[in-house]
Amino acid sequence: MIELHTAAEVRAAEAPLLAALPDGALMQRAAAGLATVCLRLLGRPYGARVTVLAGAGNNGGDALFAGARLAARGARTTAILLARDRAHPAALAAFRRAGGRTVEAAAAGPVLDRSDLVLDGIVGLGGSGGLREPAAALVDRAAAGPALMVAVDLPSGVDADTGAMAGAAFPAMHTVTFGAVKPGLVVGAGRGSAGQVHLVDIGLGPHLPAPSARQLTDADAAARLPLPDADDDKYSQGVVGVVAGSATYPGAGVLCTGAALRTRPGLVRYAGTAADGVRAAWPEAIVTDGRPGDAGRVQAWVIGPGLGTGDEARSVLAEVLATDLPVLVDADGLTLLAAEPELVRRRSAPTVLTPHDREFARFGTEPGDDRIGATRRLAADLGAVVLLKGDATVVADPDGTAFVNGTGTPWLATAGTGDVLSGIAGALLAADLPAVEAAAVAAHVHGRAGQVAAAHGPFIAGDVVRHLPEAVARVRGTPSAGLPDSGA
Numbered sequence: 001m002i003e004l005h006t007a008a009e010v011r012a013a014e015a016p017l018l019a020a021l022p023d024g025a026l027m028q029r030a031a032a033g034l035a036t037v038c039l040r041l042l043g044r045p046y047g048a049r050v051t052v053l054a055g056a057g058n059n060g061g062d063a064l065f066a067g068a069r070l071a072a073r074g075a076r077t078t079a080i081l082l083a084r085d086r087a088h089p090a091a092l093a094a095f096r097r098a099g100g101r102t103v104e105a106a107a108a109g110p111v112l113d114r115s116d117l118v119l120d121g122i123v124g125l126g127g128s129g130g131l132r133e134p135a136a137a138l139v140d141r142a143a144a145g146p147a148l149m150v151a152v153d154l155p156s157g158v159d160a161d162t163g164a165m166a167g168a169a170f171p172a173m174h175t176v177t178f179g180a181v182k183p184g185l186v187v188g189a190g191r192g193s194a195g196q197v198h199l200v201d202i203g204l205g206p207h208l209p210a211p212s213a214r215q216l217t218d219a220d221a222a223a224r225l226p227l228p229d230a231d232d233d234k235y236s237q238g239v240v241g242v243v244a245g246s247a248t249y250p251g252a253g254v255l256c257t258g259a260a261l262r263t264r265p266g267l268v269r270y271a272g273t274a275a276d277g278v279r280a281a282w283p284e285a286i287v288t289d290g291r292p293g294d295a296g297r298v299q300a301w302v303i304g305p306g307l308g309t310g311d312e313a314r315s316v317l318a319e320v321l322a323t324d325l326p327v328l329v330d331a332d333g334l335t336l337l338a339a340e341p342e343l344v345r346r347r348s349a350p351t352v353l354t355p356h357d358r359e360f361a362r363f364g365t366e367p368g369d370d371r372i373g374a375t376r377r378l379a380a381d382l383g384a385v386v387l388l389k390g391d392a393t394v395v396a397d398p399d400g401t402a403f404v405n406g407t408g409t410p411w412l413a414t415a416g417t418g419d420v421l422s423g424i425a426g427a428l429l430a431a432d433l434p435a436v437e438a439a440a441v442a443a444h445v446h447g448r449a450g451q452v453a454a455a456h457g458p459f460i461a462g463d464v465v466r467h468l469p470e471a472v473a474r475v476r477g478t479p480s481a482g483l484p485d486s487g488a
């Protein structure tokens, strides 16, 4: 499990260590970890051109101390001091002692053009807003050059807690972060600026509170994915009921039912007007063109994709929400629910809502820049698990538990993939996972399936369904081949 901690939590955890340790010891831990990652990235430090963009605070101090360590290993290090009179004094002295030189910001362009590695020590946890000048122009120049772009603690210009970018930010290929992964490195715009995240342990562990949010790893998802055992039959694995699609547009019903079958092939029942299309696509499903009540017993419902928003759809939604079973509501079901939120508020069984941004806004507020905060607020308001789809999907429980998804590919932004996600999550709800975990694991597996499908070229939603068994196998760690990191 990757635990995410806010800037305030990290600062609070640092305080007792700063008091207990000798002056500067914590910064040396950070700088040593940073230099180690840079050495690994450079391969051969001797003669490598390393440029440090150093702001006035401790973030600049980390970068200068790491620069000194790289200089000691033979790198040709240059620092661009962004606030000349206010660079971290001890770090600057160490940097100079190790042979590092400094240049004025105005004369730094040619240095950046020839750098092998640029360290962003402009600003860390003490920052606010986008990059200011001259830092913004220097970062642009560095990004246009050949250098490996490495952010110190977090990319300057990114909000540590939300990932919001109020203006320009450092476009890192790697971020070396200290003490804990900050939410802003994995969610919102910050996720795109952070590149690969490396965590350096500086000993904060015992002082950190319970994490404000978490990210599942493959192992975490695998531990929650149910496996059939010898005593299971098709009913005991958990039966999911799907109400999706229409006679005119059966696609949502076909995708959702297929995803549920491929996630947990116990038993899937379908009820609705896309019955003929679903029957033709999935002979394994038990299909009725009647109402949900005609479908037979299920352990969880998925309702909404392609359902329409007319009176009949509203009445079917009300029937499903009136049961005491877990229910996942998506797409058209969300549009109907936004007009009558009391249908979900009055439920005692778990409900999972899976909006994209526009559907989320129908409940009253846009997700905005703080996607974790907004998802938590809506979950608490409705008393339901909310899964906010996005580049990094966020899942929140009414009790505040939150997950940020780390798998996926931009190729998943294609028609019908949301119906697939609903089917996966519905199958996990029927298997009796806690609702917030069913949603988080579904997002993880869905993202992996997208990555598997993308490895074969451009794909459509049906390909994600087709690749679900392979994705599940990869999450369980059964295949030997590696996968691209999320975002690939």
Ligand SMILES: NC(=O)C1=CN([C@@H]2O[C@H](COP(=O)(O)OP(=O)(O)OC[C@H]3O[C@@H](n4cnc5c(N)ncnc54)[C@H](OP(=O)(O)O)[C@@H]3O)[C@@H](O)[C@H]2O)[C@@H](O)CC1
Residues within 6 Å of the ligand: 014, 018, 026, 027, 030, 031, 055, 056, 057, 058, 059, 060, 062, 083, 122, 123, 124, 125, 126, 127, 128, 129, 130, 131, 132, 135, 152, 153, 154, 157, 178, 202
């Ligand atoms: N405590 C410790 O021992 C440890 C701390 N650690 C490290 O310290 C970091 C936090 O350090 P910090 O608190 O000194 O603040 P920091 O992030 O350097 O920023 C302050 C400077 O940024 C400037 N600035 C602000 N916004 C800006 C913008 N948009 N664009 C440009 N500049 C901007 C601001 O300028 P000013 O507003 O003062 O003009 C000020 O000069 C933390 O992230 C970690 O790296 C680790 O070593 C572990 C041990």
Ligand SMILES: [K+]
Residues within 6 Å of the ligand: 059, 120, 121, 122, 123, 124, 151, 152, 153, 154, 155, 156
């Ligand atoms: K930084």
